[in-house]
Amino acid sequence: MDETQYHELFLFAAKAGSLEGYLFQRQAVEPLTDWVDNITRMYDELSPVVRKDIAPATAVVLKRALEYGDKLLESGLKEKLQQLLTLAGKAD
Numbered sequence: 001m002d003e004t005q006y007h008e009l010f011l012f013a014a015k016a017g018s019l020e021g022y023l024f025q026r027q028a029v030e031p032l033t034d035w036v037d038n039i040t041r042m043y044d045e046l047s048p049v050v051r052k053d054i055a056p057a058t059a060v061v062l063k064r065a066l067e068y069g070d071k072l073l074e075s076g077l078k079e080k081l082q083q084l085l086t087l088a089g090k091a092d
Contacts, residue, residue, distance in 0.1 A: 010057035058088040
């Protein structure tokens, strides 16, 4: 798969996952800290090759999350997402 295909696949998966999360019926909504921690853990578990391949698309999604969540995210969560964005930038 080339870089453009990874980019498109990652963005599609991000959008589909967001829709699933939005529509999922739950008894209680998990705190945002759990969501950010899960994303960070999952990113860390990816192989370096995959992280490098999806880095451009990862950066787009994380930048949007930081922008859209500006008023909702506590400073600690913003910092975690910013660190993940920095890691994605270094994977290039």
